[in-house]
Amino acid sequence: MxxxxxxxxxxxxxxxxxxxxxxxxxxxxxxxxxxxxxxxxxxxxxxxxxxxxxxxxxxxxxxxxxxxxxxxxxxxxxxxxxxxxxxxxxxxxxxxxxxxxxxxxxxxxxxxxxxxxxxxxxxxxxxxxxxxxxxxxxxxxxxxTEITKLKDKASLQSAFDDAADLVESVLRTFDGPANCANLKEKIINIDSAFNEKSLGYSSFTTFLKAIDTIKITYNTEKTAYFASFAFDESPKVQSSKEKSPKAKSPKAKSPNLIDIPTADTEERFSIEEIYRRILRQIDWRISPKQNLITIFKIIKSLPLLSRSEIVDKVIEQVEGSITATDIRKVLSLFYKGKLFDISIRESDQAKLWKLKDVEEEELFDAIDEAMLSRLLSGCREQGINVDVDAITSLLMGNYQSTSIQEKIQQIFEKVEQDNETDLEH
Structure with missing residues (x-):
């Protein structure tokens, strides 16, 4: 040809x-x-x-x-x-x-x-x-045109989370394992700027191996790598009300398929990375602290606006330094931290958002509490130990060691109480 x-x-x-x-x-x-x-x-x-x-x-x-x-x-x-x-x-x-x-x-x-x-x-x-x-x-x-080098952990993790979400979404469109070349082609059709090298990976398959929900297999007959979910479907943090599914017998594997060897999850990922994985599973998106500060300063003085109108206002002022996707990600963190007053516009029933009158440190504290509540709940569901030092590295605010321990203890106790209440009902 x-x-x-x-x-x-x-x-x-x-x-x-x-x-x-x-x-x-x-x-x-x-x-x-x-x-x-x-x-x-x-x-x-x-x-x-x-x-x-x-x-x-x-x-x-x-x-x-x-x-x-x-x-x-x-x-x-x-x-x-x-x-x-x-x-x-x-x-x-x-x-x-x-x-x-x-x-x-x-x-x-x-x-x-x-x-x-x-x-x-x-x-x-x-x-x-x-x-x-x-x-x-x-x-x-x-x-x-810029040579992108994501150096800080938050920026790198944020970009990785977005890319992993995209991979999982596209992989679900395949009926069975996907040829990695075809998978990447579909990904680029959705995000034309996708490039695993900007995330620090030398190849697409190396990037896929870093996603804990993805399994890579080499087909010797087709001389190609194939990607599939490591589980029956992309794992989510299971609710305490849900029953654990019965274990299924493993399917017979074709002699042409070779699993690409990887270490056990606990060996592949540090405890901090495991926490980040849990946050990604529960749809908590980590964002660089500077993005939060920049957007906070812009929207602090804005009147009641719809979410899309807020995004447009921020885009006008950041001049391309923060993407629309990252802006929405930050607004989602503000929302989960209960930092918006919400009202309904009578003319079209649109939901209007207005940032509460808070200072920068209050902003970080609210987001950290929302994150801790979700993370500790996820740890409890999955039987993951709580490591104060590793959790501290994920926080936005600056805290004394004792205050962090107290905060974690208070939130953990609340998670336990909420779980007991759920079981009673």
Whole structure:
């Protein structure tokens, strides 16, 4: 089968920092699996002193340099020229399957959608921004220009939780074990910017192995890895009212299937990671502390608004530094911490939210109490020991050691009382 053809178009002036950091070469490596890049065009005003030093490098990489003269100072005319050229190639060179468009600040969603209508696959390339969050939904894939390195635990765990949720959701659409290549393809169809390397994993299968609900098997006959749930279905924290299901006899396994060896759960995960796993199972999403502070300061002065209106207001002010998904995640934490006053708008019966008049430390304290209540309940249900030091690492607020122990003890006693009340009824 002949290799698929790829066309690449780069707006250099809107992506100057990316150009300077070797972005085009990284892009070529990233998309090399798509097929043969038969068109490589880079647009810009090449007399620009900031672009001139990179002409040789782009030429070495095989890019045709398209000069755009700007009759009006400060106006970038590359956008229009690129759009015209892209549509010309789409109509004239029918064998091009993939169009890769690297730009910075323009909304090319209509162009992307038109290319998709023509049966073309589209890769968008750009920085993290409010614009990219809307544009990427029109792409087959989306590649961020920033080299993302999630260093703090909260950011990394938050991103991992989102990715694990997506994997589980997509895996449920398969009738049985899923070929890992097909699984990833479906995931990218939903989240075009998905990339396991940004989470610190060298490969997709390595990432899947880190999800405790997923089991990886190698099929020697098909020479491929397959993913399935490690249990009959994705495990949830079981209510104390529910009866434990009867154990089922293990099914006979095909001789062509080889389980990828992993250690027992207790060995694979530290106690802190086990706590994080429990929180993910009960739909508690950890969020970076700085995100909470930023959003808290923005919405503190907002009037009664619907949840979607609050999200829009925050998006306007954070300028792409926090995604809409992460904003909703923070609002969910505020809600679970009972930090919103809720009322109903008479005209359309919409639920309106208003942040209570609290200080920053009160905010963290409320969220921590809500988290502890859920975590300790989950630990009790699953027979997991309580480790004060490990739990402390999950808290948002700053507490004295004795006050943490007292807080945990009080909440644990309440969990026990609630459980006894449930049993009585």
């Amino acid at each position: 002949s290799e698929q053809k790829v066309a690449i178009f780069v707006d250099t002036e809107n992506l100057l920092p990316w150009i300077q950091s070797g972005g085009p070469e990284r892009l070529l490596k990233e998309i090399s699996s798509l097929g043969q890049a038969i068109v490589r065009r880079a647009y810009g005003k090449w007399t620009n002193q900031h672009l001139t030093p990179y002409q040789g490098e782009l030429n070495r990489l095989g890019f045709e340099l398209i000069h755009n003269y700007h009759p009006v100072s400060g106006k970038n005319s590359s956008d229009i020229q690129m759009t015209v050229d892209i549509m010309e190639y789409a109509w004239r060179v029918k064998e091009i399957c993939w169009f890769v468009l690297a730009t910075g600040d323009s909304d090319f969603s209509p162009l992307f959608r038109r290319l998709r209508e023509l049966g073309k696959e589209v890769v968008g390339v750009g920085p993290h921004s409010a614009l990219s969050e809307s544009v990427k939904s029109s792409c087959s894939r989306f590649i961020y």
